[in-house]
Structure formats: C-alpha cells, structure tokens
Amino acid sequence: MKLFILTTLFGLGLPQHNPHFKDGRTTIVHLFEWRWSDIAAECERFLAPKGFGGVQISPPNEHIVLDNPWRPWWQRYQPISYNLCSRSGSEKEFIDMVTRCNNVGVNIYVDAVINHMCGSSGGEGNHSSCGSWFSASKKDFPSVPYSAWDFNVNKCRTATGNIENYGDIAQVRDCRLVSLLDLALEKDYVRAKVAEFMNKLIDLGVAGFRVDACKHMWPGDLQNVYGRLHNLNSTWFPNHSRPFIFQEVIDLGGEVISSREYIHLGRVTEFKYGAKLGKVFRKWQEEKLCYTRTWGEGWGFMSDGNAIVFVDNHDNQRGHGAGGSSIITFWDPRLYKMAVGYMLAHPYGVARVMSSYRWNRNFVNGKDQSDWLGPPSNINGSTKAVPLNPDQTCGDGWVCEHRWRQITNMAIFRNVVNGQPHTNWWDNQSNQVAFGRGNRGFIVFNNDGWDLDVTLNTGMPGGTYCDVISGQKDGNRCTGKQILVRNDGNALFKITYTDEDPFVAIHAESKL
Ligand SMILES: *[C@@H]1O[C@H](CO)[C@@H](O)[C@H](O)[C@H]1NC(C)=O
Ligand SMILES: *[C@@H]1O[C@H](CO)[C@@H](O)[C@H](O)[C@H]1NC(C)=O
Ligand SMILES: *[C@@H]1O[C@H](CO)[C@@H](O)[C@H](O)[C@H]1NC(C)=O
Ligand SMILES: *[C@@H]1O[C@H](CO)[C@@H](O)[C@H](O)[C@H]1NC(C)=O
Ligand SMILES: CC(=O)N[C@H]1CO[C@H](CO)[C@@H](O)[C@@H]1O
Numbered sequence: 001m002k003l004f005i006l007t008t009l010f011g012l013g014l015p016q017h018n019p020h021f022k023d024g025r026t027t028i029v030h031l032f033e034w035r036w037s038d039i040a041a042e043c044e045r046f047l048a049p050k051g052f053g054g055v056q057i058s059p060p061n062e063h064i065v066l067d068n069p070w071r072p073w074w075q076r077y078q079p080i081s082y083n084l085c086s087r088s089g090s091e092k093e094f095i096d097m098v099t100r101c102n103n104v105g106v107n108i109y110v111d112a113v114i115n116h117m118c119g120s121s122g123g124e125g126n127h128s129s130c131g132s133w134f135s136a137s138k139k140d141f142p143s144v145p146y147s148a149w150d151f152n153v154n155k156c157r158t159a160t161g162n163i164e165n166y167g168d169i170a171q172v173r174d175c176r177l178v179s180l181l182d183l184a185l186e187k188d189y190v191r192a193k194v195a196e197f198m199n200k201l202i203d204l205g206v207a208g209f210r211v212d213a214c215k216h217m218w219p220g221d222l223q224n225v226y227g228r229l230h231n232l233n234s235t236w237f238p239n240h241s242r243p244f245i246f247q248e249v250i251d252l253g254g255e256v257i258s259s260r261e262y263i264h265l266g267r268v269t270e271f272k273y274g275a276k277l278g279k280v281f282r283k284w285q286e287e288k289l290c291y292t293r294t295w296g297e298g299w300g301f302m303s304d305g306n307a308i309v310f311v312d313n314h315d316n317q318r319g320h321g322a323g324g325s326s327i328i329t330f331w332d333p334r335l336y337k338m339a340v341g342y343m344l345a346h347p348y349g350v351a352r353v354m355s356s357y358r359w360n361r362n363f364v365n366g367k368d369q370s371d372w373l374g375p376p377s378n379i380n381g382s383t384k385a386v387p388l389n390p391d392q393t394c395g396d397g398w399v400c401e402h403r404w405r406q407i408t409n410m411a412i413f414r415n416v417v418n419g420q421p422h423t424n425w426w427d428n429q430s431n432q433v434a435f436g437r438g439n440r441g442f443i444v445f446n447n448d449g450w451d452l453d454v455t456l457n458t459g460m461p462g463g464t465y466c467d468v469i470s471g472q473k474d475g476n477r478c479t480g481k482q483i484l485v486r487n488d489g490n491a492l493f494k495i496t497y498t499d500e501d502p503f504v505a506i507h508a509e510s511k512l
Contacts, residue, residue, distance in 0.1 A: 015242035016226065016266040017305060019350055020207050022105035025053035026418050027344065027411045028352040029402045032314045033058050033073060033375035036089035036097040038386045039108075043101035050408050051415045054107030056210050056352065060084050060094055061197065062130045062143065064118040071381045072372035073314070077212065078118035078180065080128040081143035082197035087129060087375075087383050098205040102236040107207035109244065114194045114225070115213040116180035117141055117151075120161070139181055150190050152182040163216075169256050177216050185221035195228035198243075205233045208244025211266075215249045219261050222247075226265055246308045246350070250322040253300065263306040270307040270349060271322045272300065277311060278326035281339050281447060283431065289447050290427035296348035309349035311339045317356060318371040330356055330399050337406040338445060338503055341469065344410035345435070345443040345505065347422050351414065353407060356399045406501055409468035416507040417441040424459045428452075434493070436460070441507035446495040453494045458506070462487035465506035470499075473510045482512075 019028070029052050031039050039055055047055065062085055064078040065071070076087060084091035098108050122136035132143040139148040156175035158164045163175045176182045183190050198209065214222065232241040245266025251259040252271055259268045276299060280287045297303060315321030317329040328339045343351055359373035376384040376397035387395040394400035401407055420438030427433040431447035436459040446452040462485050466473040471480020483506050485491040495502050 014264075014305065016208075016245040018242070019054060019109075019244045020107060020232065020237055020241055021053035022107070023051075024415055024418055025051050025105070026351065026414045027052055028054045028056055028109065028308075028350065029355050029411075030056040030310075030314065030352055031058075031355050033076075033357060033383060034088065034355075034386060034398075035383055036060075036093040039088075040093075040097040040100040042386070043097075043104050043106040046403065047101075047106045048104035051412050052106060052402070054109055054207060055101065056109045056111060057097075058086070058088055059111045059113050059212075060086055060088065060201070061113070062086060062128055062132055064122050065127045065129055065381070067127075069372045071374045071377060073374045074372065075374070077113055078122065079113050079116075080118060080134050081130070081132050081141060082193070082200075083130050083132065083143060084200075085130040095204055102205050107244075108205070109208045109210055109246075110198075110201050110206050111212060112198060112209040113212045114183070114185070114197075115216045116177060116182050117146065118181060120176065120179045120181055122181075136181065144193055146183070146190070146193070150184055150187060152176075152184045155184070156182070167256055172257060173216055173218050177213060182216075185217055185225065191221070191225050191228065194225050198225070199228070199230045202230045202243055203233060205236055206243075207232060207237065208246070211245060211247045214247035214262055214268075215251075215257050219265060222262070222265055252322055259302055259306075263302060267306055267308050267350060268302060269313075270301050270309050271316075273307070273309040273343075273349070274311045274313075274316065274328075275323040275326055277339050277342065278323065278328045281328060281335050281342075282326060283447070284326060288429075289431040289433045289445060290429050292342075292433065293425055293427065295346055301348070304348050307349035308352055309343060310352040310354060311336065311343055312354050313352075314354070314356070317354065318359075319368055320371065329354075330401050331361075333404075334501065336401070337404065337469075337501055338447065340401070340407050341410045341443065341503055341505065342445065344407075344414045345417075345437070345441070347417075347420075347437065353402050353411065355402045358397045358399055405472070406469050409472055410505065412509070413441055413443075413468060413505055413507050416509050424457050426454075426456050428454075437507075439508075441505070442491075443505040444493045444495065444503060446497055446499075446502040449497055451494070451496045452502075453492075455490050455492050457489050458485055458491050459489055460485050460491075460506070460508070461511075462489070464512045466510040466512065467504045467506060468510050469501050469503055469505050473512065476512060478512070 059076045062081040062083040063076045124135040249259045316323040316327045362369045386398045417437030417440040424436035434444040436442040442458040465483045466478035467481035
C-alpha cells in the first residue's frame with residue numbers, strides 16, 4: 001500500500017501528468033460532440049455544483065465537412081486548419097466557454113488532432129467548418145499554411161502510402177492512418193505550427209490536452225512539440241503550471257508499440273482497463289469480480305501515476321478503436337452504472353466519464369452499419385442543443401450519463417475519498433465484493449445471481465448513512481436505502497440480485 005501511495009504522489013509530481021483539478025475534484029467528463037455554449041452552461045449549472053474536475057471537449061479546430069456519409073462524427077478528426085471554428089461553435093463561443101468554465105473551477109481539456117490533416121480523398125474546395133479552401137490531392141492547406149512539403153511522403157515505405165502492417169513501427173508512424181494525410185512532425189516548421197495552435201488554446205485558459213493518435217507519432221517528435229508549450233494561464237492556474245497531457249495510445253498488450261514509450265511525456269490512456277472491467281462485469285472467460293482485489297498494476301496495467309482510465313470512450317462505445325465487444329456502454333445501463341461506479345470508487349488512475357449521444361444502431365453480421373452517425377443534428381447539419389427535461393435528464397438524443405444519479409453521486413464519492421487508501425476488502429470468492437477508502441467511504445457490489453446478506457467491516461465511524469446509489473442524502477433523510485454503521489464499524493448489507501442497481505455506496509458526506 002505504501003508503494004501505491006508513493007507512485008500516486010510521484011505521478012502527480014511529474015509536471016505534465018497533473019490535471020490541475022481545483023478544490024479536491026477528481027473526475028473528467030467527456031462531453032462528446034457538445035456545442036461550446038451548452039458546455040459553458042453545463043459547467044455553471046451542473047458540473048461545478050456536482051464537483052466534476054474538468055471536461056474533455058471535441059476537437060475545436062476547423063475540420064472537413066462531409067456529405068457521404070452525412071456529417072459523421074469522425075469528420076472532426078480530419079483537420080483543415082487551426083482556426084477555432086467547428087461543429088461545436090465559433091472562436092467567440094469557445095473563449096466564452098473556457099472563461100465561464102474556469103470561473104467556476106471546471107477545467108477544459110482539448111482533444112488535439114496533430115498527427116494528420118484530412119483524408120487523402122478529401123477533395124478540393126471549401127467543404128470545411130469555416131469555409132476555408134483546401135486541396136487534399138495537392139496537400140495544400142493555406143489557412144495554416146501547410147503545403148506538400150509538410151507531409152510524410154518519401155518517409156513512408158508502403159506502396160499505397162497507408163499503414164499496411166501494424167507490426168512495422170516505422171509504417172505505423174510514417175504512413176497514413178486510414179489514408180489521413182500524415183504530417184511530418186520531424187520538421188521544425190510543422191512542430192512550430194502545431195505548438196502555435198496549442199499555445200493559443202493554453203493562453204485562452206485550457207488546462208491541457210487529450211492528444212489523438214499518439215501511437216502514430218514518434219515520442220521524440222511529441223517531446224519536441226510539448227517542450228514548446230507555454231505554462232498554463234496564471235489567471236486561473238498556479239504560476240509555472242505545465243499543461244496536462246494525456247495521450248491516446250491503444251495498447252492492449254502484445255503490440256510492437258507500447259504505452260511505456262509515452263509515459264515520460266504525460267499520462268496515457270489505459271485501454272486494458274475498460275476491456276478487462278467489461279469482461280469482469282459480463283463474467284466472460286470465467287472472470288469474476290473477486291479477482292479485482294488486485295485491480296490496477298496487479299492486472300498488468302501501467303503504473304497508477306501514468307494512467308487515464310475509462311469504462312468506454314467515443315471510439316470503442318461504437319466498435320471503433322480497441323477493446324472489442326467486452327466494452328460496456330450506456331446501451332447496457334445496469335452493468336454500465338456498476339462498472340462506472342467501480343471505477344470511480346477505486347483509487348487507480350485519473351478517471352474519465354463518458355457522456356454520449358444515442359444513435360440508431362443497425363447491426364449486420366455483428367457490425368453496426370451506423371457507427372459513423374454524428375450527433376443529434378438539425379436538417380441543415382448543425383448540431384442540436386442539449387435540452388433538459390423536468391427531471392434534469394437530457395433530451396433530443398443526448399444520453400448525459402454524467403447526469404445519471406448513480407454516476408453523478410459516484411463522482412462525488414471519488415472526491416470525498418480522494419487520497420484515501422483501498423481498504424477493508426471483502427469478497428465471497430465470486431461476484432460479490434466490497435471495499436473501503438480509509439474511513440471516508442465504502443462500496444458493496446452484488447453481481448452474482450443470488451442475494452447478498454452480510455455484515456461487513458466498513459472502517460467508517462458509527463452512524464446512519466444514505467446509500468448514494470438508490471438515492472442520496474436530502475437534508476436529514478435518505479431518499480433511498482439507509483445503512484446503519486455500528487460503533488465498531490460493522491454494518492449489515494442486503495442487496496437482492498434483482499435490484500435495479502445491485503450495489504450500495506456510502507461516504508462521509510452521506511452521513512445523516
Ligand atoms: C465556397 O466556394 C464556393 C464556390 O467557389 C463559393 O460560392 C462559396 O461562397 C464558398 N463558401 C464559403 C463559405 O467561402
Ligand atoms: C490569460 O487569460 C486572461 C483572461 O482571459 C487574459 O487576459 C490574458 O491575456 C491571458 N494570458 C495570456 C498569457 O495569454
Ligand atoms: C505569478 O507571476 C506573476 C507574473 O510574473 C506575478 O506577478 C505573481 O506575483 C506570481 N504569483 C505568485 C503566486 O507567485
Ligand atoms: C440550421 O438550423 C438551425 C435550426 O433550424 C438554425 O437555428 C440554424 O441557424 C441553422 N444554421 C444555418 C447555418 O443555417
Ligand atoms: C462461492 C460463493 O458463492 N460464495 C458465497 C457468495 O456469497 C454468498 C453470501 O453473500 C454465500 O452464500 C456464497 O456461499
């Protein structure tokens with residue numbers, strides 16, 4: 001346990017590994033494809049009061065606009081320039097969002113697409129989110145400007161110019177990822193343009209970056225770019241704060257490129273986390289929840305201080321990226337709430353919660369033919385606002401997992417137990433487990449096909465606590481289950497296997 005705590009401190013000690021959360025907050029939410037004006041409102045009306053630490057936003061720069069398929073979500077992963085106008089809004093709206101979120105202590109992390117520009121067959125013209133002219137065939141992007149010189153052409157050794165063999169490190173980094181025009185990040189000019197874009201965002205007040213497709217860039221090139229970045233804006237962050245960097249590297253083990261190559265530069269996405277947690281909660285391949293006693297490094301994950309963790313992300317929730325069918329998403333709400341609850345209760349990693357939109361799935365031979373569908377949109381292609389229903393859930397196809405009571409309350413749990421060790425483990429050698437976080441919180445799961453009825457040592461002070469899953473504390477009463485912790489710390493837990501949510505969580509601030 002000592003070692004665990006030391007590595008945590010060490011991780012936060014590395015400058016680009018620190019998310020710079022305010023006021024003991026601990027959780028990032030990815031508001032995938034949300035408009036800037038909706039994010040600004042959400043920071044003020046929900047994220048700050050509920051204690052969320054930050055938002056990962058969709059790429060803010062100018063992107064291609066595609067007609068076939070119609071406005072897919074992935075058009076935002078095809079940059080045309082670094083102008084800040086996108087499907088989510090204008091530069092003015094972006095600045096307003098960053099300012100308003102920062103003013104209520106919620107950080108903004110930008111999804112930075114710096115490996116490539118648009119696809120090689122992206123055509124010529126002004127089919128771009130700000131109407132900037134470009135030519136994919138000539139590799140001409142005058143609004144940056146980039147010209148053919150700025151792309152990897154001669155370096156790539158495949159006949160098609162695309163990555164053909166993922167076992168060949170040079171191909172993966174020097175050739176085109178699914179035909180996207182691959183920037184020559186070894187060039188000083190390209191490094192300078194990318195850093196200029198990122199520095200503009202830093203100066204406006206963002207707290208850091210989720211860097212897209214890092215596996216496809218050489219660590220040395222990234223180190224050079226990151227080295228050019230300004231410190232965070234001291235209006236909102238302590239002097240000399242480095243931007244938080246978390247890098248998308250898909251490494252499920254057995255790949256020629258390892259997440260280890262990137263951990264000295266910033267945190268890295270731990271894709272094994274959601275893939276394994278999905279197997280555990282689905283009970284696939286004889287996995288059991290009791291085996292998660294050693295969850296974290298004990299499961300072969302990278303060290304705690306280097307990891308960003310998530311149950312699902314915008315790629316693998318729709319079958320893209322990594323993790324396969326074990327990934328649990330909002331489409332399986334009962335399992336999803338348990339899995340996200342587990343992640344938020346457990347001390348390993350910096351946690352990110354996904355917030356999605358619904359789309360009409362259409363499976364043919366196990367593959368979703370609609371995995372490209374973009375966010376809820378108007379007929380003219382503009383993204384719809386996120387309306388709130390009277391019960392505070394979201395309408396118009398926005399799922400808003402972060403507003404599900406069980407998930408919101410577990411984000412609060414994570415703040416309340418922040419810094420406390422993983423303690424008082426119990427399991428039934430099957431799928432009933434419980435663990436505490438020092439004397440600040442305790443959680444019990446029943447993912448077996450029979451009832452749980454057991455007295456456990458919670459490690460918490462005696463008193464009556466509100467379960468924050470079936471309800472929460474409301475003044476001097478509980479809206480859901482009540483848990484009586486005796487003065488010796490023991491409490492009786494009963495969770496029937498048919499419960500809507502077969503888990504219970506209590507924490508220091510849910511005490512009556
Ligand atoms: C895009 O190009 C077309 C044809 O050249 C022109 O008519 C149109 O005004 C341009 N749109 C923008 C937004 O620049
Ligand atoms: C930091 O943000 C403030 C407030 O928006 C702004 O006035 C200032 O110019 C920014 N600092 C830098 C270095 O850009
Ligand atoms: C941060 O830096 C600014 C400008 O150099 C300086 O005026 C200010 O006193 C510093 N703040 C702290 C807390 O050191
Ligand atoms: C697109 O449609 C929406 C809703 O009808 C409207 O509010 C918006 O102004 C339109 N945008 C453009 C660029 O026409
Ligand atoms: C292996 C197994 O199922 N063990 C126990 C799981 O928990 C219940 C009570 O909570 C026991 O009755 C089982 O024997």
